[in-house]
Amino acid sequence: MQTPADEARQLASAQNFRHMKAGGFDMVSSKDVAKYAGVSQTTVSRVLNTPDRVKGPTYKKVMAAIDALNYIPDANARSLVQQKTDTIALISGPLYNPFFVETTTSIVNYANENGFKINVHFSKNENITDTYHSIFENKVDGIILSSILLDDPIFEKLEKSGIPFITYNRKHASNKNFVEMDNEQAGFLAADYLLSLGHDAICWVGGPLEISTFKGRYDGFLRAFQKNGVAVEQERVFLTDTSKEQLHETFLKMEMLEEKPTAIHAATDAIAIQMMDFYISAGYRVPEDISIIGIDNVEIGQHASINLTTVGISSTANLGQLAIEKLIDMIHQKNKPCIQITKAVRLFERKTTIERRRV
Amino acid sequence: MQTPADEARQLASAQNFRHMKAGGFDMVSSKDVAKYAGVSQTTVSRVLNTPDRVKGPTYKKVMAAIDALNYIPDANARSLVQQKTDTIALISGPLYNPFFVETTTSIVNYANENGFKINVHFSKNENITDTYHSIFENKVDGIILSSILLDDPIFEKLEKSGIPFITYNRKHASNKNFVEMDNEQAGFLAADYLLSLGHDAICWVGGPLEISTFKGRYDGFLRAFQKNGVAVEQERVFLTDTSKEQLHETFLKMEMLEEKPTAIHAATDAIAIQMMDFYISAGYRVPEDISIIGIDNVEIGQHASINLTTVGISSTANLGQLAIEKLIDMIHQKNKPCIQITKAVRLFERKTTIERRRV
């Protein structure tokens, strides 16, 4: 039987265990809980991690203490002793590219659902030593990244670190684990489609060929021209940074061409959508005045106001989702098989492309 | 003078310091570096943290050892002893709302530039005990969040935790620190504008009024009707979940109305853009057949193909950016002033609204 006095004493006791700290209350440790419950710290740990190995009454005592003291275990301390952080680093491309919006969503949600925290980093270029510094210091359990060049020197460091990692979208020349789409075929399908519509003044707008996606898509673009017996004119090939500003420069350059393009093959939907904006703002009609095709099949491209013709993965898969699933597998089962997934692609015919009017 | 034999010995020595671990190499500690360099662990720590207090030769010796052993300090261990993690938790709304794309970008980039890691969480509803569990266990230095209800019970726990936190976009009824737009005025401006265009069959589409943004915007909507002497008909008010599926349900319900709306006031641009998609896909023309206005002034709404009329912050500020700046201030200077920022708004007249044709 518990008297009011007992209760009061117990309450006072709980108060005493609350050390005031700089920020506010708390910083109650499992030691405090142990003392309060009259057991050893080891037992407190067991209550939380292997409750089966603790007798009913003990369990209740400890849980009561945890409640009374408002104890929250410290994941950092646990990481230190267990040598794992339950954290995955994500190095994504910028979100102004809708492709990364979708992959980031999938990656973060899937990881969180599976008990992993995600440290996010957005990188525009590949000059991100600071980012890797932070990632390596944090001893993350895995790394999922897109931002890498075909011959990126960081790759060696990644391998040497021993941390499981996988790339999505892009890959490195020596990549063991990656999830990509069939970039070459994507480029081919898009270009072949434009050619089949009768276009020949086609501009290619893409990023640097040191990046696997751009390289593959450009190669496919070339193959389509070859197959159709059309020559690629170098002045219509624009390799540019994918920022809005640089794309606007590119737009202006295309406007200066002697023979203006009747179609644009953008290496990504993000580029396509941005170019659409420039053209429409300049008074052009899409597709009547200019056809535009992208690659990636991003969600926003399916909006009725945009209706972007594009090439994308045949299935409804999401490269980020696939990659994070594999990465977490790799983290769990210590054996590391090669994950090399190249998803098949197909054309999504929509409303930004039209047969060339012969004038 | 160093002979080849010396070099070889040194190399062998370095090798010996590399303990093979489960995953791969490494797990070199500052102790290993100390032994290798012939100094104390304390000195190694000093070389990294207060190099001024170390003599030149010692510094060089230690740096050489760090290099030779490929030593990377363990941020977790540092966190444990320093009682800070240099980590901020972000609880954002889902990225299919473009508003959160922009805020997330700003928050992650600014935090990373200032030496903080960001743990991202996307939440659709407010039922996220697991998320908070993880956040509290990780002893983050600060929390920046949008997902909160006006009377959210989690608020009390946040306060009690003693962790600095700030909300952006939304706020709690008792919030000490928040960054929002003038939601009431935004709702007012949008509704008043539609009314000024001659619309009266206006549908409101928004989320639950337990959320400050929706509540404020709806209140403003009501005020505009009152000011214009127009009655709000309850059957034209749709309070719904903002998922694509639920919005489609709403669209179907609007189609069933006896008197179909001539204009839609969406509580957010995300809703507006989604409704646009449904209407155009169903064969309507925007704005000729139906006017649509949003709130937030998201980037994609400015695209030439969408051109969404909307209400947004007058300045080019970004609520997420403002909030993360303030939060990091709060973390650095231990005093915690009240950050209560309500940004002024204005109308952005674009192409999804038109004067009502009197039939």
Next chain:
DNA sequence: CGTGAAAATGGTTACGTAACCATTTTTTAT
């Protein structure tokens, strides 16, 4: 009821770092 096995609990240690205090070395001022 006694004995051995199993279950429950406790004590000690390590994880890797920075804080703290102690000691040694160097510099400065006389």
Next chain:
DNA sequence: ATAAAAAATGGTTACGTAACCATTTTCACG
């Protein structure tokens, strides 16, 4: 040259947890 001060370095500890081994308690069985 010497004392005092300053600089440089080292030893020990704590941070909070789980692993590991030791001890005690409980239980089953003959």
